[in-house]
Amino acid sequence: MLPALVQQARIHGLATRLPRIAAAVRGFASQPTEMTVRDALNSALDEELARDDKVYILGEEVGEYQGAYKITRGLLQKYGADRVKDTPITEAGFTGIAVGSAFAGLRPVCEFMTWNFALQAIDQIINSAAKTLYMSAGQINCPIVFRGPNGAAAGVAAQHSQCFASWYSSVPGLKVLAPYDSEDARGLLKAAIRDPDPVVFLENEILYGQSFPVTPEVLDKDFTIPIGRAKVMRAGSHVTLVSFSKMVGYCLRAAEQLAEQGVECEVINLRSIKPLDRDTLLASLRKTHRMVVVEEGWPQCGVGSEVAAVMMEIGFDELDAPVLRVTGAEVPMPYAANLEAAALPQISDIVKAVKSIV
Amino acid sequence: YISIPDSSALVIRIPTDYCLLASALRVPARMQVLLKQRSGIRPSQPGRRAVQVRAVAAPVKSAAATAKTPLVTPEVAKDLYYDMVLGREFEEMCAQMYYRGKMFGFVHLYSGQEAVSTGVIRLLRPDDYVVSTYRDHVHALSKGVSAREVMAELFGKKTGCCRGQGGSMHMFSSKHNLLGGYAFIGEGIPVGLGAAFQSKYRRDVLGDEKADSVTCSFFGDGTCNVGQFYESLNMAALYKLPHVFVVENNLWAIGMSHLRATSRTSGDVDPYIYKKGPAFGMPGVLVDGMDVLKVRQVAQEAIERARRGEGPTLIEAETYRFRGHSLADPDELRSKEEKARYQARDPIPQLKAYMLEQGLATEADIKEIEARVAEEVDDCVKFADESPKPERGQLLENVFADPRGFGIAEDGRYRYQQPGFSSGTAVVS
Numbered sequence: 095m096l097p098a099l100v101q102q103a104r105i106h107g108l109a110t111r112l113p114r115i116a117a118a119v120r121g122f123a124s125q126p127t128e129m130t131v132r133d134a135l136n137s138a139l140d141e142e143l144a145r146d147d148k149v150y151i152l153g154e155e156v157g158e159y160q161g162a163y164k165i166t167r168g169l170l171q172k173y174g175a176d177r178v179k180d181t182p183i184t185e186a187g188f189t190g191i192a193v194g195s196a197f198a199g200l201r202p203v204c205e206f207m208t209w210n211f212a213l214q215a216i217d218q219i220i221n222s223a224a225k226t227l228y229m230s231a232g233q234i235n236c237p238i239v240f241r242g243p244n245g246a247a248a249g250v251a252a253q254h255s256q257c258f259a260s261w262y263s264s265v266p267g268l269k270v271l272a273p274y275d276s277e278d279a280r281g282l283l284k285a286a287i288r289d290p291d292p293v294v295f296l297e298n299e300i301l302y303g304q305s306f307p308v309t310p311e312v313l314d315k316d317f318t319i320p321i322g323r324a325k326v327m328r329a330g331s332h333v334t335l336v337s338f339s340k341m342v343g344y345c346l347r348a349a350e351q352l353a354e355q356g357v358e359c360e361v362i363n364l365r366s367i368k369p370l371d372r373d374t375l376l377a378s379l380r381k382t383h384r385m386v387v388v389e390e391g392w393p394q395c396g397v398g399s400e401v402a403a404v405m406m407e408i409g410f411d412e413l414d415a416p417v418l419r420v421t422g423a424e425v426p427m428p429y430a431a432n433l434e435a436a437a438l439p440q441i442s443d444i445v446k447a448v449k450s451i452v
Numbered sequence: 453y454i455s456i457p458d459s460s461a462l463v464i465r466i467p468t469d470y471c472l473l474a475s476a477l478r479v480p481a482r483m484q485v486l487l488k489q490r491s492g493i494r495p496s497q498p499g500r501r502a503v504q505v506r507a508v509a510a511p512v513k514s515a516a517a518t519a520k521t522p523l524v525t526p527e528v529a530k531d532l533y534y535d536m537v538l539g540r541e542f543e544e545m546c547a548q549m550y551y552r553g554k555m556f557g558f559v560h561l562y563s564g565q566e567a568v569s570t571g572v573i574r575l576l577r578p579d580d581y582v583v584s585t586y587r588d589h590v591h592a593l594s595k596g597v598s599a600r601e602v603m604a605e606l607f608g609k610k611t612g613c614c615r616g617q618g619g620s621m622h623m624f625s626s627k628h629n630l631l632g633g634y635a636f637i638g639e640g641i642p643v644g645l646g647a648a649f650q651s652k653y654r655r656d657v658l659g660d661e662k663a664d665s666v667t668c669s670f671f672g673d674g675t676c677n678v679g680q681f682y683e684s685l686n687m688a689a690l691y692k693l694p695h696v697f698v699v700e701n702n703l704w705a706i707g708m709s710h711l712r713a714t715s716r717t718s719g720d721v722d723p724y725i726y727k728k729g730p731a732f733g734m735p736g737v738l739v740d741g742m743d744v745l746k747v748r749q750v751a752q753e754a755i756e757r758a759r760r761g762e763g764p765t766l767i768e769a770e771t772y773r774f775r776g777h778s779l780a781d782p783d784e785l786r787s788k789e790e791k792a793r794y795q796a797r798d799p800i801p802q803l804k805a806y807m808l809e810q811g812l813a814t815e816a817d818i819k820e821i822e823a824r825v826a827e828e829v830d831d832c833v834k835f836a837d838e839s840p841k842p843e844r845g846q847l848l849e850n851v852f853a854d855p856r857g858f859g860i861a862e863d864g865r866y867r868y869q870q871p872g873f874s875s876g877t878a879v880v881s
Binding site: 147148150176177181182184186187188189190191192193194195196197198199200217218221222226227228229230231232233234235237266267269289290291321322323366368369370371372373374376408409 | 581583614615616617618622624625626627631632633634635636639641642643644645646647648649650651653656657658679680683684686687690849850851852853854856857858859860861862863864866867
């Protein structure tokens with residue numbers, strides 16, 4: 095009975111809301127530990143701040159407020175105001191300071207309250223951080239991480255809900271990562287902070303509170319995930335579902351539904367939008383010959399467009415059907431709850447797309 | 453042309469000294485003001501002419517009072533003269549090369565403004581940082597980047613300071629701590645603050661007591677209307693960063709006169725930029741940017757202030773560019789009279805006269821410096837001309853410090869490992 099409850103708890107993210115069950119789960123030696131994405135990010139930041147004193151965090155409300163979404167909870171108390179800096183509301187300015195300090199040898203983690211606000215700093219991200227190594231022909235690199243929640247939350251309307259994955263992934267010089275579960279969050283953030291190049295780290299607000307199992311290996315303080323490698327979350331043989339961030343969860347649930355109908359989906363969690371892992375994608379295509387890309391962002395020039403183009407170029411003979419894209423609707427995000435749901439991909443949309451090509 | 457509406461279709465070409473003409477025509481006073489504003493020509497205001505040096509801590513004695521003792525030693529004077537002449541000759545050579553097709557794209561020359569670059573940068577240590585805009589050739593030279601490397605970069609050759617990948621607007625040198633070279637004005641200022649932040653962090657967090665490097669950001673009057681300028685003023689003062697804001701106010705942002713673009717500070721006739729410093733909690737200083745010794749005096753105090761940890765300073769240097777905004781600018785909007793006024797204040801003859809008068813150098817010394825510069829400029833052109841262009845394999849290099857950033861190819865190898873991807877000079881750490 096308990097394992098079934100744990101299963102339920104994991105799916106509905108209840109582990110954090112039912113402490114007794116959570117405690118019982120942690121007490122069971124044979125059960126893996128659970129960790130929320132929020133705690134995963136927090137622990138990764140904590141460990142990297144401890145490991146290298148050139149790492150520091152800056153952003154709005156990261157210090158005394160404990161983080162707008164509590165990702166940096168406790169870090170000000172532990173490391174002091176010199177390393178966890180509250181900034182004024184001055185995105186272009188503080189992003190530029192972070193970039194300049196990275197040029198001069200520090201390793202900043204620059205938090206944006208949401209990636210929407212980074213539009214005010216996009217000049218610094220692209221024209222300074224991404225391009226300077228090239229313009230200086232290798233003399234000045236920028237070991238910076240830009241992080242924050244990306245994409246739609248719940249009812250936050252048009253100016254707080256945009257997904258920026260495709261915009262940043264088109265820029266040479268940037269690496270763009272999108273974690274899904276706690277293992278991704280820990281491993282990718284630690285890899286990003288240790289990376290010598292500017293990394294755009296796209297989190298998701300809805301995922302912050304969700305709990306995922308983590309192994310002792312993931313909890314190790316030197317656990318990193320290689321940038322540029324996708325993960326096969328679920329093996330299958332009939333169709334490949336490619337996704338990142340929150341949509342990976344949707345794809346997994348769609349795969350469960352489709353499995354009951356005899357369609358076995360292979361679910362790939364991209365983890366790294368730039369660079370795309372062509373090797374894993376092509377290997378999966380060779381197995382299934384059908385692909386559906388699922389993303390929250392807008393369709394034109396989205397991540398799905400890039401995956402479809404690349405698969406057509408390198409795997410044309412492997413395709414038995416066009417690469418389909420399940421994306422957000424081509425509208426600024428509406429406020430009304432039912433319209434918002436209609437503007438975002440739902441599990442039923444993924445199931446429908448798969449059924450149309452198998 | 454400015455037409456006077458209340459006359460019968462009379463169109464008058466306003467000469468440079470419109471004040472005289474307007475009063476001769478008995479144009480009403482209100483119309484005179486309108487004429488001045490619409491012409492974009494600076495009204496001759498007595499306050500603006502007699503520019504005073506305002507030092508940060510104490511008033512600076514005027515040049516006449518210090519006639520007894522020279523402000524600098526002979527070595528320093530000769531170094532300043534050499535640096536300014538090098539800047540001037542280099543920029544003039546750039547113009548020649550551009551019109552001969554050796555240089556291309558956007559080239560923004562610094563001729564006339566040398567006193568600011570020399571006056572500030574020659575005071576800096578090698579570990580101090582400089583950040584600039586697209587008008588950065590002379591900042592690079594003053595900071596120590598060799599003329600050969602700058603000219604080769606402008607020609608787009610492999611031997612340039614950025615291997616031909618940056619160009620005129622993006623001069624970088626990690627060896628000389630020149631952090632760019634930014635085309636977006638205003639963008640470089642926060643980056644400069646970041647270098648200053650690093651210096652303070654190194655001292656406060658990493659415990660390096662000797663960390664006291666200072667950063668100077670150079671930008672123009674047009675930049676002072678960009679949002680990032682104000683964000684930077686706020687944070688520099690808030691975090692007390694060792695940073696000096698150097699405004700090279702040459703009165704023109706391409707064809708937009710500073711007087712048309714910037715609102716006047718309360719109670720003033722001119723839109724003073726230096727007055728914005730105190731509004732953010734730092735001293736603001738106005739200095740005659742055509743006099744290298746005055747600039748140097750003010751910069752010295754600002755740099756030492758920053759080094760002591762007392763925070764940033766805003767220096768507004770009144771200066772002028774003798775050429776257009778760029779080599780593609782026809783420069784039709786600036787009056788000949790204005791240009792002549794500033795040509796008369798050319799910083800190089802000013803310093804030459806001062807050196808001779810104070811006995812800091814002889815005519816022979818000066819001729820020797822000028823000959824040395826002429827030779828150096830000729831040499832750097834020859835070097836750039838004879839240097840090879842970058843090979844095609846250089847195209848994909850240095851996009852990432854870690855070239856695995858190009859990702860994994862369909863055959864399982866990293867793309868940078870595939871043959872023919874690049875010349876192969878990228879290394880994985």
